[in-house]
Amino acid sequence: MLVWSALIGLSAALGALLFWLHAPAALMLGPLIAAIVVAAAGGRVRFPLTPFVLAQGLIGCLIAKMVPLSIMGDIAAHWQMFTAAVLFVVAVSSFLGWLMTRLQLLPGTTGLWGMSPGAASVMTIMAESYGADIRLVALMQYLRVVMVAGVAALVAKLFGVSVAHGDIEIVWFPRPDWLALGETLALAIVGPLVAKWLRIPAGAFLVPMIGGIVLTHFGLMTIELPAWLMAISYTLVGWNVGLRFTRPLLVHAARALPRIIGATLALIALCAGVAAMLVYGAGIDPLTAYLATSPGGSDSIAIIAASTNVDVSFVMAMQTVRMIAVLFLAPILTRFIAQRLRSPNDEHP
Incomplete structure (x- = not known):
């Protein structure tokens, strides 16, 4: 109970501070940082999976509310750009993983699997x-x-992009449209269940997003997401990531941490290079391009995109295409490279 109190109190304090500073995705980043601090300090929190899955479903509904069905036409019309950008991100991550393995910066083929830009559970x-x-x-x-998530929020601040609705007073407890709220909750609950039944990776987020886009386009439902409900969802997403950074894991990784951070920063920088090509080659605004090409954490990027004045449709189109490509290509490509790099000594590291 004491650990939960510390986690909730610290999350509220950091979230309020970042919100006051007009930081993008403050209500996710505050709890995320708080969870890392609590977990690294040795605090044990049993975090049930069901609330997090529901939170992912609600974030999928949030993006569905902001992204029109015409997103599919945009992807079809610019498929060359999407294909090139996605393949470049996969190629860069594979190259960095191969390089880390060849230079033996991490044991066995750890670097190769760890650098895959997404599909975390599959790769693990x-x-x-x-x-x-x-x-x-x-x-x-x-x-x-x-x-x-941190770099994306920092880039948003450095580019001077205003937080969406930053000058509008947020009504935390508005009078809801109960029918629309019920429909939204049903989609957020049923979507992940369908994804689990069909074994769709990242489906807890993707199925409600795609379903919401289609259903709202044809007028079959209205998405209702009160501010208090989204604040809880952002908090759950932040906790889910932050609580993984337990003290035993950090102690185990202490020696390798500088190399891991360096490789991750290199991947982010190279993906930013792809964003620069989109800016100069396709006229995309810098922050939209950066968020669209960021490697991994689609739900976190969705929250940041939704809280800033960027082209959310383009960001989520690129992230969704990349996620699907990674789920199909990355395991095959990484396994192919690993089989050629693995030596007999790597069988039992």
Whole structure:
């Protein structure tokens, strides 16, 4: 109970501070930082999966409310740009992973699996059979989510992009449209269940998002998301990531942490290079391009995009295409490279 009190109190304080500073995604970043502090201090919090899955469903509904069905036409009309950007991100991450493995910066093929830009659970499960340290792989995957979210929020601030609705007083407890709220909650609950039944990776976020876009486009439902409900959802997403950074994991990774951080920053920088090409080659505004090409953490990027004045449709179109490509390409490509890099000594690191 004491740990929960510390987590909630620290989350509220940091979230309020970042919100006061007009930081993008303050209500997610505050709880995320608080969760890291509590977990690293040795605090044990049993975090049930169901609330987090519901939070992902609600964030999917939030993006569905902001993204029109015409997003599919945008992807079809600019498929060359989307394909090139996505393949470049996958190629860059694979190259960095290959380089870390060749230089033996991390044991076995850990670097190769850890650098995959997404599909964290898939990569962690497959990594152990290829001589990788699955604890370091998990750390690399989720540390990148934290760093991508932090850097994206910082870039938004540096570019002087205003927080969406920053000058409008937020009504935390508005009088809801109960029918619309019920429809939204049903989509946020049923969507993840369908995703689990169909075994769709990242489906807790994707199915409600896609379903919401289609249903609202045809007037079959209205999405109602009161501010208090989204604040809870943002908090749950932040906690889910931050609580993974337990003290034993950080102690185990202490020696490798500088190399992991360096490789992650290199990946973020190279993806920012892709964003620069979109800015100069396609006329996309810098922050939209940066958020669209950020490697991993689609739900975190969705929250940041929704809280800033960027082209949310473009960001989520690129993130969704990249997520699907990574889920199909990254395990195959990474396993192919790992089989050629693995030596007999790597079988039992």
